[in-house]
Amino acid sequence: MRASFFLCVSAYLCGLPSFAIAAPLQFGFGKPATTQEIAGWDIDVRPDGTGLPKGRGSVAQGQALYDEKCASCHGTFGESNSYLQIAGGVGSLATDQPVRTTGSKLNFATTLWDYINRAMPFNAPQTLSPDEVYALTAYVLNLNDIVPADAVLDADSLPKLRMPNRNGFTTDHGFMRRDGKPDTRNVLCMKDCVQVVRLSSEMPDYARDQHGNLAEQARVVGTTGTIAAGKATAGSRSGLELAKAVACTACHGVTERLVGPGFREVATRYAGDASAESRLIAKMRAGGAGAWGAVPMPAQPQVKESEARALVQWILAGAK
Amino acid sequence: MVTDDGKPGRIRPAPENHLAASPDPVRRGFLRRAVALGGGALAARTAGSVRADDALDKNLPPHVPEWSRTLGAPTLASPYGVPAKYEANVKRRESPGLTRTPQSSVAFTPLQSLFGIITPSGLHFERHHAGMPDVDPHQHRLMVHGLVANPRIYTMDDIVRFPSVSRVHFIECGANTGMEWGNVAVPTVQYSHGMLSCSEWTGVLLSTLLDEVGIDRAKAKYLLAEGADGASLTRTIPLAMALDDVLVCYGQNGEMLRPEQGYPLRLLVPGVQGVSSVKWLRRIEVGDQPWNTREEALHYIDLMPGGKHRQYTWIHEAKSVITAPSGGQVLLDHGYHEITGLAWSGRGKVSRVDVSTDGGRNWRTARLSEPVLTKALTRFRIDWTWNGGPALLQSRVIDETGYVQPTIRQLRAVRGIRSIYHNNAIQTWRVDATGEVSNVQVL
Numbered sequence: 085m086r087a088s089f090f091l092c093v094s095a096y097l098c099g100l101p102s103f104a105i106a107a108p109l110q111f112g113f114g115k116p117a118t119t120q121e122i123a124g125w126d127i128d129v130r131p132d133g134t135g136l137p138k139g140r141g142s143v144a145q146g147q148a149l150y151d152e153k154c155a156s157c158h159g160t161f162g163e164s165n166s167y168l169q170i171a172g173g174v175g176s177l178a179t180d181q182p183v184r185t186t187g188s189k190l191n192f193a194t195t196l197w198d199y200i201n202r203a204m205p206f207n208a209p210q211t212l213s214p215d216e217v218y219a220l221t222a223y224v225l226n227l228n229d230i231v232p233a234d235a236v237l238d239a240d241s242l243p244k245l246r247m248p249n250r251n252g253f254t255t256d257h258g259f260m261r262r263d264g265k266p267d268t269r270n271v272l273c274m275k276d277c278v279q280v281v282r283l284s285s286e287m288p289d290y291a292r293d294q295h296g297n298l299a300e301q302a303r304v305v306g307t308t309g310t311i312a313a314g315k316a317t318a319g320s321r322s323g324l325e326l327a328k329a330v331a332c333t334a335c336h337g338v339t340e341r342l343v344g345p346g347f348r349e350v351a352t353r354y355a356g357d358a359s360a361e362s363r364l365i366a367k368m369r370a371g372g373a374g375a376w377g378a379v380p381m382p383a384q385p386q387v388k389e390s391e392a393r394a395l396v397q398w399i400l401a402g403a404k
Numbered sequence: 405m406v407t408d409d410g411k412p413g414r415i416r417p418a419p420e421n422h423l424a425a426s427p428d429p430v431r432r433g434f435l436r437r438a439v440a441l442g443g444g445a446l447a448a449r450t451a452g453s454v455r456a457d458d459a460l461d462k463n464l465p466p467h468v469p470e471w472s473r474t475l476g477a478p479t480l481a482s483p484y485g486v487p488a489k490y491e492a493n494v495k496r497r498e499s500p501g502l503t504r505t506p507q508s509s510v511a512f513t514p515l516q517s518l519f520g521i522i523t524p525s526g527l528h529f530e531r532h533h534a535g536m537p538d539v540d541p542h543q544h545r546l547m548v549h550g551l552v553a554n555p556r557i558y559t560m561d562d563i564v565r566f567p568s569v570s571r572v573h574f575i576e577c578g579a580n581t582g583m584e585w586g587n588v589a590v591p592t593v594q595y596s597h598g599m600l601s602c603s604e605w606t607g608v609l610l611s612t613l614l615d616e617v618g619i620d621r622a623k624a625k626y627l628l629a630e631g632a633d634g635a636s637l638t639r640t641i642p643l644a645m646a647l648d649d650v651l652v653c654y655g656q657n658g659e660m661l662r663p664e665q666g667y668p669l670r671l672l673v674p675g676v677q678g679v680s681s682v683k684w685l686r687r688i689e690v691g692d693q694p695w696n697t698r699e700e701a702l703h704y705i706d707l708m709p710g711g712k713h714r715q716y717t718w719i720h721e722a723k724s725v726i727t728a729p730s731g732g733q734v735l736l737d738h739g740y741h742e743i744t745g746l747a748w749s750g751r752g753k754v755s756r757v758d759v760s761t762d763g764g765r766n767w768r769t770a771r772l773s774e775p776v777l778t779k780a781l782t783r784f785r786i787d788w789t790w791n792g793g794p795a796l797l798q799s800r801v802i803d804e805t806g807y808v809q810p811t812i813r814q815l816r817a818v819r820g821i822r823s824i825y826h827n828n829a830i831q832t833w834r835v836d837a838t839g840e841v842s843n844v845q846v847l
Contacts, residue, residue, distance in 0.1 A: 109554060109616060109617075110615070110616055111565070111566060111616055113558060113562040113563075113565050113566065113616075114556040114557055114558035114559070114562040115556065115557050116554065116555065116556060116557070117547050117548075117549050117555040117556055117557045121547070121557060122547065122549050122555060125547055125630075125686070125687055126549065126687075126689065127636070128628055128630070128638060128689065128695060128697070130691075130693065130695055130696070131696045166504050167504055167505070168702065177707065177711035177712075177713075178710055178711025179711075182707060182711070182822060184707075186702060189701070189702055189705070189713065190701055190702060191696065191701055192696055192701065194696075195696050195697065195698055195701045195702070196698075198638075198697065198698065199697075199698035199702075202635070202636040202638070203533075203534060203634065203635045203636060203637075203698070206505075206507070206508075206534065206634075209534065209634045209635070209636065210636070249713075252711065252712055252713055253701075253705070253712065253713050253714075253715040254708075254712050254713070254714055254715065255714070255715055255716055257714045257717060258719070259714070259716070259717035259718055259719045259721075259826070260642065260716050260717075260718055260719070261644075261719070262645075262648075262675070262719060262750075262751055262752075263751075263805075264719060266721055266807050267810075267815070267818040267819065268810035268814040268815060268817075268818065269808070270800070270808035270809065270810045270811065270814060271808065272758075272802065272808055273767070274758070274766065274767045274768075275766050275767075276765060276766065277764055277765055277766070277767070278763070278764055278765050281762070281763035281764065281765060281796060281846050282846060282847055283834075283844055283845070283846055284587075284845045284846060284847035285586075285587035285588045285844060285845040286588060286834070286842065286843070286844045286845075287588055287591055287731075287842055287843050287844075291589060291590075291591070292591055294500055294501070294591075295497075295499065295500060295590065295591050295592070295595060296497075296500075298591055298592060298732035300493055301493055301497065301514065301516075301592065301594065301732065302493055302494075302514075302516055302517055302732065302733065303491065303493060303494050303516075303517035304490055304491070304493060306728070308728060308729050308733035308734060308735055308736065308741075308841070309733065309734040309736050310732055310733055310734060311732050311733070311734055311840055311841075311842075324500070333506075334506075337504065338500075338501070339501075340504070342504065342505070
């Protein structure tokens with residue numbers, strides 16, 4: 085390989101830190117990254133606040149933004165666990181029922197700022213201004229009772245906040261180094277190693293069919309066959325498969341609300357309503373609004389009448 | 405051939421003979437059940453065998469098969485080849501209910517159907533945090549900056565000019581087998597262990613790039629790796645690993661990376677949980693302390709009894725699993741069966757794999773198939789005669805550090821059942837008297 089030397093004649097002209105001047109490059113591929121280029125991409129924020137930009141935002145401003153951009157997924161009070169639950173559960177991690185939320189787990193508020201800034205909203209990341217990110221951070225922290233309702237956050241105040249789980253992390257384990265110490269020391273016994281082999285868990289019947297027809301999930305050539313799905317009827321599986329195929333599941337979960345209600349929520353609401361089937365078939369194909377909140381259900385003309393009927397029957401039967 | 409009871413196993417070629425004569429009560433029972441389950445729900449294998457008995461026997465000896473009496477498809481029938489149409493079952497799948505949106509989800513590798521150690525690129529497990537971006541390689545850039553003398557920006561052409569290496573390494577998600585800490589929850593090895601794949605990766609050693617830009621060795625301790633996806637996913641990489649064997653990859657199994665795997669550029673941190681192998685890699689910043697990113701402070705942290713989280717649990721300890729026979733399969737016949745599976749360690753090479761067919765009471769050492777490579781999947785195989793009785797199949801790996809894969813009881817004693825990540829317990833598959841194989845735990 086040919087060694088070449090790229091020397092920056094002037095750190096000022098190149099926009100580089102001054103200590104870059106004398107360092108030789110063995111290959112010299114690529115180009116120098118200018119201060120301006122780095123600034124555009126270097127968005128990370130460390131726990132000590134390094135990387136936080138100028139700007140400020142209040143809880144009140146954050147609430148308005150949150151209701152507009154965040155509540156549809158995270159719930160009005162950050163309570164939704166359809167996505168990561170962001171509020172509640174503080175102090176629960178040591179209990180038998182830990183509630184894992186942003187508020188209960190996070191150790192530094194700076195990480196919340198960094199994540200909102202780089203990755204939220206889910207469908208339009210890196211579109212928020214620094215002021216908006218400060219405001220949303222303030223509101224999420226307020227939902228967790230970490231800052232008061234009149235709080236205003238900026239680059240100075242954010243790193244000073246003390247999160248409830250500030251001391252809840254440890255690096256006292258063997259996973260950070262290749263020669264780290266393992267937790268366990270199993271022994272290499274070869275004969276009569278255990279006296280009684282006790283089965284502690286096996287697949288419950290209800291779980292066996294949750295992953296569809298196992299017979300269709302293995303290579304067809306081999307010395308083993310596959311177990312056909314057990315108790316679920318063909319109709320139930322095709323219901324969910326059909327829902328996926330015509331993209332219902334982009335907005336509806338089986339049990340949980342995503343953009344629209346969960347299928348089982350629908351089943352519950354219309355239980356015993358004899359006319360529901362025909363109305364829902366029509367609504368599925370023509371669209372509708374108002375029954376489940378502000379987000380309208382768009383028309384789905386690509387769904388055939390027969391498919392809509394099968395889907396509605398499956399949903400009303402409990403989407404099982 | 406070595407078998408449990410010392411008797412020679414019966415080898416019955418598959419699949420032609422499976423139904424031709426069916427004196428075997430096990431197989432008849434299986435068929436009866438399959439038929440009883442009704443119509444289209446017949447096992448695919450069974451359906452094929454039934455056809456072989458009647459409609460398609462014109463292709464069986466003594467008849468000459470129809471594909472021997474016709475002209476085949478031309479070359480370039482499929483310019484980029486695809487698997488045989490009969491192999492449509494072999495594909496990635498999601499685990500229903502595991503994730504809430506397909507953009508931030510997991511698709512599992514069908515380990516039960518694969519041979520050897522290399523995962524076909526199209527079957528490599530998927531895990532995205534904000535969907536799979538469509539990155540134009542001409543407009544993709546890698547920025548290297550921070551505590552370096554020469555912050556640089558590289559095009560893909562620049563990256564490919566550097567001296568390259570090709571290495572076989574596994575990638576396993578830290579949450580692989582995470583659903584099974586408390587009890588069994590999923591039916592097949594695809595869902596229990598399928599966030600695991602292994603490829604030959606080609607790229608430039610990260611140490612080559614760091615030497616080129618000149619890191620400040622007095623201060624530099626950690627790197628931040630950042631993706632160009634909508635999550636701009638970030639992870640802290642310790643400098644010691646970065647200077648050891650971390651790769652900046654553009655190649656996977658002989659071709660450019662698949663989009664699902666970070667096209668056109670990804671990090672590959674051998675032996676470390678998959679999230680650290682940042683896909684669509686756009687930026688490396690050299691720093692002096694860990695970043696405590698969202699994927700290091702809200703996820704990929706291991707909840708311990710007492711309520712503390714372990715942070716920066718990078719390394720995968722040694723783990724193995726039998727892929728055949730495995731959950732969801734049925735042994736169609738008594739006699740000889742090869743037990744085979746995969747073993748791997750984030751700390752180096754696999755030294756040995758032992759297999760038990762009685763729930764861990766007695767063990768025999770399996771054969772390791774070459775190549776046995778560091779931080780790569782290793783294929784093991786062992787002969788077994790199934791005489792029709794119930795069996796509990798387990799595998800146990802020992803890596804080159806002497807570490808022995810733990811039981812679930814040993815892991816729980818330290819970590820409880822809520823830590824989600826790094827479940828490397830010995831897996832048990834139960835074979836019942838009818839030949840059905842299912843997922844169980846023994847304590």
